[in-house]
Amino acid sequence: NKLSDYAGLYGPFAAAGGGYIAARVKHDDYLKETAVLSAEAMADAGILDEAMKYTLDREYPMANNAKGGFWPGGPKSWPNNPSMPSEHTMNVWAFAHVVAGQYDGIATKSLVYGVATTVSVSRVLARQHFPSDVLVGSTFGWLIGGYVLHHRSLERGSLLDLSTVETPLGSGVQV
Secondary structure, eight states: OHHHHIIIIIHHHHHHHHHHHHHHHHTOHHHHHHHHHHHHHHHHHHHHHHHHHHHHOBOOTTSGGGOOOBSTTGGGGOSOOOOSSOHHHHHHHHHHHHHHHHSOOHHHHHHHHHHHHHHHHHHHHTTSSOHHHHHHHHHHHHHHHHHIIIIITTOTTSSSOOEEEEETTEEEEEO
């Protein structure tokens, strides 16, 4: 459980923030773009994750004798601490897809996809999620990462765009 917390939630956010800082110091626009895109993919994954959790309202494996029912108490007990999809896996797969897409080397892909797979398996082994929770989270995370990677890195100037900006007052983010 702790492994998946660090590798699935804290690690990717720290890597995106650390990558952004390193890019600023090194004046590396490609690394900065990767950091911003990965943070955007994780933010998008978080939004979808919460919407799906509250819509599906599935029980965690440790609740109700591991039945994994949807809407177990009906609308009276909504939300019932929902488990589907797995936030950890959705987050780490979104991050992994962006990083692996930006840095196409076999070592990078092996590292990020290996960590994502480890997080996915650990969520089930720690009895925090059912395998289907992890499968749904992994799939949507990977799809979100791909969407952000292919639509946001190539199509600047869409209806909603997130990018860094330098002003006389310092650095910032513009929408």
